[in-house]
């Protein structure tokens with residue numbers, strides 16, 4: 283019984299990571315759920331995502347409308363312990379939320395402040411829609 287549960291969790295983790303790395307853009311929980319086509323339930327997806335985030339394999343992004351999306355970290359070239367400081371681009375037309383890994387604003391905080399999380403999301407038209 284225990285082995286079965288572990289197997290299912292491993293499978294869910296692999297599938298979620300694969301779905302996110304294959305996607306060109308960040309996915310919401312609902313989009314991820316759709317892509318997985320019932321491989322695992324909603325609760326499992328949340329749990330696995332939390333695990334992947336703490337393992338620095340996935341990062342969580344707040345879209346311009348406040349909705350939460352997830353992206354894999356395969357393009358981020360940050361060391362495993364570092365924060366995700368790159369910019370995200372939210373397209374008003376196709377609604378894609380894209381990681382702009384090369385763009386990292388440099389933030390210098392006053393003494394005594396410490397960054398735990400950053401959230402830079404730019405809204406506009408992406409290069410596919412801006413024609």
Ligand SMILES: [Zn+2]
Nearest residue numbers: 373376408411
């Ligand atoms: Zn677009």
Ligand SMILES: [Zn+2]
Nearest residue numbers: 341353381382
């Ligand atoms: Zn990103």
